[in-house]
Amino acid sequence: MSNSKIRNMEEFAAVSGISRPTVSKYFNDPDSVRKSTRSKIEAALEEYDYRPNFYAINQNRRQTKTIGLVVPNLADPFFAAITRIMEGLIVEAGFNPLLLSSHGGPEQELANLESLRAIKPAGVLLAPLGRVSAIEQIAAFAEQIPTVLFDANLEGVGAAFFGSDNQRSIGQIVEYLCRSGEPPVFFEMKHPVNANAYRRQSAYVEAMERLSHDPIILQADGVGWDFEKIGYDEGRRVIAQQSLQSNTVLCSNDRLAIGLLAAAYESGLQVGLGDKSSLRVAGHDDHPFARYTCPSLTTMSQDYEAICRHSVQTILELIDHGEPLSQRQETLFSAQLVMRNSA
Template sequence: MSGKKIRNMEDFAVAAGISRPTISKYFQDPNSVRASTRQRIEEALARHNYQPNIFAVNLNRRNPRNIGVIVPHISDPFYAEIVRQIEISSLRQGYWAIVLSSHGEPDLEAKAIQMLQSLKLSGAVVAPLGYESDADLIRELRQAMPLVFLDSRAAEDQPFVGTDNAQSISLMVEYLCRTGERPCFLEMPRVNRNATERRAAYERAMANLGFEAHVLSVDSADWDFETVGFEETNKILDQGGFPTRSVLCANDRLAFGVMSAAYQRGLKIGRSADADLRVAGHDDHPLSRYTCPALTTVAQDYSGLATASLRLLLDMIGKSDEAAPKTEPAGPTLLEAKLIMRDSA
């Protein structure tokens, strides 16, 4: 056997001279076997340079240490940073995160959900498309494992961690009204519930301050926000310009497109007296500080969102392992955003 390549756990068990069930038990928990047996296994591991398929070991555990994560776009810096932090925190807690992307497509989100259902997972964190999500599949996933929604809700009655859009938008509206002309609002494409929540938050904030709301509607469900912002700005400028000299964009990526189009039209952006337009965003995208001028925005708590969603999921996993009836958190977990004042507004 020493000259034969060890391809799986069965081969290793024969090479080590230890039963397959004992080998499997060791890989699930090294402390679950006797010290002398553990020493023999570890000596055999070193001798044969064998590395088991950790993913398969995890799936075969009674209590698997894998969690699923679905986000709309892994390339979006917002989701990329949250996924990075969830992965790191999961590893520290002894869990592997299996990350899938729906690429903003309902059918691909459905396939990602079905993939999670086919795996033996402890639970999942999902940033859903929301309006276009398959409600039946979401319900099935929720019944199959502990489930936490992140960033956007798929239903009102499910565990959710996100930014308090009412607080974040109100914070920016009050700042813009206090420091200059009241803002109009360029809404984001209705790719998830954040679109309608932020629009409604803007309208409420303006009403509370006694001002008329000016919403610039976007007839799109495209995740290419920069292009949407660029094209909508050109349309608006062709039709006579924005209704006010301050533009609040529903997210930073829209603002990037607005600023690019305005620059190409020869407009000066900023908060100085000679500026033509003030532009503000939402999210604190990693590139927002590098635009010219740097983008004024409200910062979502990336670390807080990742930490809170994982903590909530692991708490639900712990409760689901107990004999007591399952209970879910009451109400959503909403985190506050922070005003980031830069030069664009």
């Protein structure tokens, strides 16, 4: 391996004996050049240990001012609210947002990224599925196209991640529920689709133990994004079996809580504060419907505005600079306790 430092593609083309356009063509699509030429370029790559700046390549070959915006499920009002903010910020910056839904499936998530790659976007904002995402393929995509993650983190993937501080927010709502009534049981899905659920469970256990209470975890069967139905079905079951070990339930997310509220109503239980109520229910996220449930749902409100603004601002900086950040950014924003009538 040569010790000489190759600073850019022009220098690499000169030392490899291949024309600059041919080298550029290879990096855009290795199969687009002849096999003998490809072998010569790859041998030079080994000798000089050169790695092109794919961010700069993307900037040079950009044909549109499109920023891809990929979310797990657009049918979820939570993501609809976030993307509405992001779309406005993208348009305000003079770019065109292209919104895609992964429909809860890792294959569709990868298909979305491949579709974006084909149109040569300026950058991509991605809320990954998380636990079931094809991390290696997403990481490879993010090495070629400026990518910022939000909502769910994939360690080391993309230039930056912006999300909610689940550790702090769950700790805060557990403390409130313990202070205002019986310590809560934690209601979650047995097979969650989002890695945030694991962080929230861990934070619940830690908070309960810190407050000298035994953590009790109630796991609901069910797979997929139909959280309300899963919360409703499991809620009906545990209420009928009288297997709740507390009159306070903290749900992993608001959509599960909405299902549980419906189950409690149909089971004849009154939810809320006061002597006449037999159950308290709380959630997390401040889902757009949380304030309109009956009773209105106590929850932790994520700072949507900050997550959206920082995500868009960072992708714009990457596009403007034409190169990756010196190191990956990871920023978590605090949520706010919203006390409503359910707890």
